[in-house]
Amino acid sequence: MTDTIDDALTVPLTDRGLAYGDGLFETVLVRDGVPALWHEHCERFALGAQRLGIEAPSREWLDALLERAPAGLQVLKIILTRGSGGRGYRPPMPATPRCYWQFIPFTPMPARWESGIEARLCRLKLGRQRALAGIKHLNRLENVMARQEWQDDAIAEGILLNDLDQLVEATAMNLAWHEHGQWWTPALTECGVEGTLRRALVESGQLAVVSAAPLSRLLQARSACLLNSVQGLWPITQCCDPDNQHVLARWQIDEPVRHLQREAHRLLGHATTFSTS
Template identity: 70%
Template sequence: MIGSDSTDPMVALTDRGLAYGDGLFETVLVRDGTPLLWNEHCARLIHGAHRLGFEPPSRGWLDALPEKAPRGEHVLKVVLTRGSGGRGYRPPDPAEPRCYWQFTPFTPMPERWEQGVSVRLCHLRLGRQPALAGLKHLNRLENVLARQEWHDDAIAEGIILNDRDQLVEATAMNLAWFDQGQWWTPELIECGVEGTLRRALIDQGHLSIAGAEDASLSRFLNARSTCLFNSVQGLWPIVRCFDAQHQHVSGQWLIDDSVRRLQDGAHALLGYPSNLPTS
């Protein structure tokens, strides 16, 4: 494993991560040297490397990275590529992977936890590719194009559907809706990123997986409550969703107890404060 931290940021032009998006990345919340949801992040990175067909770093090698963090709250970004070599798209065999990492100071946005956010529907549709579904791979051009659709800071996120108009995710977060007494999130077997907070919430029984036929936009817009979440920002309740033209409100929700309960479960995993009312 060839490693390079933020003090040595040079990336070779021959690196396949740069040339082809041939690699993976993780963004990890680190507080005073302690990484949150670290087991989930390591598992996703190692699983992703096996899926792409090259050797991942050892768990021991990865465990040493958060120890380098400064005090305070930071985001650790880890980028793992197949390295250089091969001929054109043909990968080298064996590969000599490279891993880059960097710590960036981070401040969460508690006003979004408390007051909720407005979102919009995106024009862009995600293509379905089961071989890459769930992975946080480096080729994120679809997400870049979707995020390019708006410049209004009052819109926190964009909701992305697949080419069958089924719910998948937001540009940088997973999503969920409350219906029939439980929280649902789309299955991600054809496209989308399986977030680490999403995985933990499913494992703890807070979220259920909705099949493709149940992940329709109408179910989302007609749900009692909706939200967005990831392992860095925590959980943002959605209070308003605009259409793709940003001219009409397609959905509107109150922040009720169901949202606060899910938020409490999510924030407990990240060490963020609860917003549940105290009696």
Template identity: 70%
Template sequence: MTGTDSGDPMVAVTDRGLAYGDGLFETVLVRDGVPLLWNEHCARLSRGAGRLGFEAPAREWLDALPGQAPQGEHVLKIMLTRGSGGRGYRPPIPAEPRCYWQFIPFKPMPERWEKGVSVRLCRLRLARQPALAGLKHLNRLENVLARQEWQDDAIAEGILLNDRDQPIEATAMNLAWFDQGQWWTPELTECGVEGTLRRVLIDKGLLSIAKTEDAPLPRFLNSQSACLFNSVQGLWPIVECFDSGHQHVPGQWPIDGPVRRLQDGAHTLMGYQFNFPTS
């Protein structure tokens, strides 16, 4: 495994991650040198490398990274590529993967935890590709184009739909809504990123997976409550939704007990201080 940190500016122009997006990345919240949801991040990186057909770094090698963080809260960004070699799109066998990493100072947004956020529906539609579904791969042009659709800072996130107008995720966060007495999050068998916080919340029984065919856009828009979450920002309640023409759509949600209870569960996992009422 070849590795380089943010202090080394050299990236090979032949690196397949740069040339083709042939690789994966993780963004890990690190607090005073301790990584949050670390087992889940390492497991996702390993699963992704296996799907792409090359080796992930050894766990012992990865375990040495978070301890290099300065004190305080940082995001550890790990980028794993197939390395260089091969001819055109044909990958080298065996591959010689490279791993790049850096620590980025981070401050959460507690006002968004407390007051919630406004979102919009993106015009861009996610392509269905089961071979890549769930992976946090380096080719994120869909997300870039979707995020380019708005510049209004009052809109915190954009909701991404597939080509059948079914909600899948936000540009950088997972999505959930509350109805029928439980929290639902879209299945990600055709597209979307399987977030580490999402996986833990499902494993703990706090989230249920909604089959794509059972989750049309009106089900999300007419739900009782809704939220966004990831393993860095925590959980943001959604309070209103606009369409791509900046008009309100039916989705307007209170910050109610179900939101606060799920938020409390998520933030406990992440070590965030959370003092908002849960009832």
């Protein structure tokens, strides 16, 4: 395992993470050296490494990174690649993985917590691949292409469907909606990233998982939100079509939204004192 500090980063052109997206990454919210959802991040990292067949850093190695955390609110980004070698797509046996890391100062966006955000439906559809579903692998071209669809800063996120027109996630966040007294989130067994905040809320019973949910489930819901382990929970106030010509649905920021937001932000240490509209 090669440990690289990103402040003096030099990535060789032969690195398979650069050449093929052959690797994983994690982004962890760290407050004064204390990581949020650290157990969940480490488990997802280990699972992803196992799926790709890359030797993962030990938990002790990862824990030691936190000792280098600057004061204040930071995001720790960790990138694991298979390293260099092999011939074409054939990976080297054995491989010498590289792990790059960096602490980045982070400022949250409380206006989005309070007032919610506008989203749009993306044209791009996510392909289904069970071998990669759930993990945070480096090949995020689908997400990049989806995010490239709009430049309007008033639209914060894009909603992604799979190639069967089933709900999956947003470009950088997980998706949830409230109907019939329950919060729901799409199953991520065929594509999408299983966010650590999403996992914690599912395991605590705050979110229920549903398979093969059509777009209509979201559009007919009473309220909806996006969430991840860095930004927290953003209520969605409306979603427009891919051409930004028509509003497909509007949602309330109601008490169920605030309840889920309080639970999510408690896990992350973010502020939680917001009113309903």
